[in-house]
Amino acid sequence: MSNTKKMSISDIFGKLFRNQIFVPIAAMLILLIFNLIADPSFFRITLGYNSAGNPVLSGYLMTVLDCGSELAILAIGMTLVTAASGGQDISVGAGIAIAGSALLRVLCGNNTRPETLNAPIIVAFLVSVLVAMCFGAFNGCLVAFFKIQPMVATLILYTAGRSIAAWINNNELPIVSDATFSYIGGFIPGIPIPTPFFIAAACLLIIALVLKFTNLGLYTQAVGINESSSRLNGLNPTFIKWLSFVILGICVAVAALIKVSRLSSINYSVIAKDIEMDAILAVALGGNALSGGKFNMWASVMGAFVIQLLTTTLYKFNVQSDALPAYKAVVVILLVVFSSPVVREKMAQISKKMKSRKEAA
């Protein structure tokens, strides 16, 4: 009796351990426990008012939710691109600069310091989505039709993107003074939870519905696992790959909207700098194979919030901000080592041995 119970517990643990989402959840728990021990005030959330007199919740956890939102949105698109093409898009940061510039160009017109908005925010946003879809399609074409390595194909936009962003606004740095525009990256009056979190939640809901009611997820995985066999089964791998880049383009436009709104301004050369690395790291942290194939969207999104949690924790402990990439590098090394075939085989051997010993006892 007790034996079967023990078995079932170890089974549950085994199942949990094998489940992909285990990796980001474990990483998050480790970080949270570390914070709990080091300084429990990390978990304090207070209700205050911002300078416009609107209620806002503040605290480290809210900061994580707030600042991690863009990354979570980007992780959605990056997961699809990774799964379908077996490579990563490294032009995401430059893409945000372009989409954000297009957004501000429509909002501001020719005047860089407009008193009123030139166009409704939704129109500007749709234009920037269109622009982002275009360069997503451009990247997708290179990868899907011309079979260029994704990292090499997106390198083009990675180097040229910020210059293109500068052209869009004639090298000016526009500033929007309209208050409603700042709600998107801040707070909607009366709602104390940061708006970016709602936007991220909406994006997740949409992608969840898409994955549930369409074959996008299945097709993407099929193409990523074996392109030629998926073609033999009547799929169009070229289109699926191309589509994944277009979807990433939409995610980039949404992230750009939030980023630009946070400061009501844009600085092409530094906005969303190196965010592509964080997005790729989020996918890797989610336990997804960077060589494509099967993916777990929720694990990637969890991964994105883990990265922001790590960043916020490091800021809290006053770690020099230029040293942050080094800490992220440590995480990457650990992940890569633990997911390498050598280590996995060893782990499997050990667990087998333990099991057989248990049975012998």
Place this chain on the structure above:
Amino acid sequence: MKKKVLAMLLASAMVFGLTACGSSAADTAEAPAATEEAATEETAEAPAAEETAEAPAASGDLIKVGIINNDPNESGYRTANDKDLKATFCEANGYDASFAYSLKNDEQITAAQKFIQDGVDYLLLSAADTSGWDSVLKDAQDAGIRVILFDRTIDADPSLYEASIVSDMAFEGENTVKWLESQGLDEYNIIHIQGVMGSAAQKGRSGALDAKVAENDNWNIVTQQTAEWNAETAQQIVQSVIDAGTPFNVIYAENDDMAKGAVAALDKANISHGVGKDVIIIGFDCNKWALQELLDQNWNFDQQCNPFQSSYINDVIQTLESGGTIAEKTIVMDEKGFDATTITAEDVEKYGI
């Protein structure tokens, strides 16, 4: 059918790309007939993004200058600096100027080597990094090219260049700290947001504050972090201090962008800032919008960092061309600080960049 739709989509994407490129090409008057692909690939191959302002070949009497600068989009300061240089070094003033932009030292050095091969008369340089320039400047000297540094100094033998036109960053820091001291607060709890570590601006602006804090017991640093000139990072740094609940009353941001990011975090937490308020805001560079914040009493102090070096450079070149010598190698430009209580609307127009 699916293929047709796809082809249509792609074609429209290409056409859109072409038109977008067409307008931008017209704006900057370069690369006469480039498709989007060609334009992007070109930039990919040459990250230093060279751009010849004057297309026609140099005629004999024009002075050929190669200008190596940082990316004009780096900041408002750099944009103003680039605009000023382009206005001065034009054909009407007797110059044939080529420009190369990069934020990376090795790319700048490559651009310098190219200018040396092209046989320019003068090499104007705003170095991304202070070190690594000795050998390339020696090459320039051997080729008879005269080098003038502007905006930033480098760690090289002074004999390798003719003149160095700089902002005195240490003076900027000292002037600002002096102003801060004159405010007579009982206690200074300072959030210090630094620029890219190791840059001359960061060293000069941090140096004065660090010295003051070390000397006085009532001057404390709450946090000292680099935001690498990035407003967003600055916002996160200040947010982190607010979340921790540590009291502070001064924000010393080493440029305007970072001060703006810091203020965004303060606004979110309803911490008042500006003249006669809880937190003193200090910025550098005197962007027009930043001076406007001073005029509106939202910020307290902004220290100028003069981006208009071209007239100084022009003087140096004209002196050298007429056979004169430069008495002082290092030429320091005039710079002033603005206090929110005394700034006028004319100042905003005149000194804003």
